[in-house]
Amino acid sequence: MRVSAGEKALNYVVLTLFSLFALFPVITIVVTALGPQLGVAESGPHWGNIVDAWNQGSFGPALLRSLLVALLVVPVALVLSILAGYAFGTMRFRGSTFLFYVFLFGMMVPAEAIIIPLFYDMRALGLTDTIWAIALPQIAQSIAFGTFWMRAQFRAMPPNLVEAAAIDGTSGLTTLWRIMVPPAIPSIATVTVLMFMWTWNEFLIPLVMSPGATWRTAPLGLSVFKGQYTADGALIAAAGLIVAAPIVAVFLLMQRYFISGMLEGAAKE
């Protein structure tokens, strides 16, 4: 189809304006973060704000906790999702449709619907303020999407792949690991980055499940920091940059996987 020069120019204008709109709060927070703190008069970018926020808000330990939670949630949820997705995607068994719907249900359940008993029951077991209280519910949430996603990937694979493996006499787990997983690596990467993003950004679960703040993750650290330095916009913005930076970095490095995941994952829902 031929596209006129005017139409092309219009496209650039629309895209540029919209990108600016998307970037507007990001620019605001960067400018604020590098602006003067309360009672500081000199102008110029104040890179020291980031150091101050880092120290005063103890963001080092908070980021480390976030990382540990993600390192527990993502691999476990991933492995369990691959196993379950493999069963749903390549095997026929009684109750498979029903069980699959049970997993789909989890994709719609809001965290608010599970957080109350999670807190009171885990507190009774002495598990609040442990990494398990924060990680296990998030593993369960990620499994719902992960299973759904991996099932779709394995279903889309040529069925003779599995048959060939069966003829060779390789057993189930070996087939999965040697034959099914390698061609699915890109889609596994996609679901990995999505799970990492959800876990990193999760707020309600660590807020409730760690009342003693022993597992205060980075987003929670920001919320507490905001409460302490209400008036100092520069410091709070600097803290926001610290919390957002890791996930934005991963996004920029793995953008292809993020975007395909968010567009396709959404479309498949």
Added chain:
Amino acid sequence: MVRNRTTPYLYLLPAFLVYGLFLLYPVARTAQFSLFDWPGFGPSTFVGFENYADLLEDGRFITAIGNALYLILFYSVLPLLVGLVLAATLRRGQVRGMGIYRVLIFLPQVIALVVVAVAWRQIYTPNGTLNQLLGLVGIETDTGWLGVPELALSAVGIIGFWLETGLVMLLLLAGMNRIPNDLYEATRLDGAGPISEFFAVTLPSVRGEIVTSMVLTIIAALKTFDLVYMTTSGGPGTATTVPSYEVYNRAFQLKEVGSASAVAIVLTVLVFVINIFVTRIGEERKVTR
């Protein structure tokens, strides 16, 4: 294929154990909690459906539901309208550097909502970015946009609009790019202008994407806890409270665990009903055409 009958279940077992224990079981427990009066410690009293009945006369709760429905306007309806117009404009473009634009437009989806809240609070403060921009066009004001009861909810809604529009637009664009060009050429030959072309070809072809984006954004609107917690804590007064904030507030601040559980169940049912409703509408139209 020779396989033991139990094999598939063995593959499902580990996932199902974690999923069952930490998602299905808690949902059932929330439903159970909602039938009791319990302050979070000590003995509880069975009250049947009284917690639900109380919600019907609970001003805060009714406000929260109303606010959530109002937010759907900003999270879903406006992004859909704007997204449709933008995507239809961009459809024909072979734009160079689309990759970069896509990254920028996706950025709001990636940043933690707590950080988004910090950024927008800075925009909305009396000497914030918004008032500075207004000052540039000659409107001098020192309104704290999140502090005025009449404006606060719309101000939160605009954050939702900012969050969702890019995603909706790219979803619709992906759908429109799948429409074969011959379809357009045929309608052009029939003498259709760009607008009738949009209604005759584009809109029906992206019905699936419209349903998807509506479902996604409505769920996002109903789950908007982080943002409300960080920007307004439901205030001023009850101006920006939403059901998910009510769940948290009742369960962990006011220690009304039964009532909080009832709100949580209502919220979950609401998510399901809207989801099924939107999907059904999408399917029905498909059949009648």
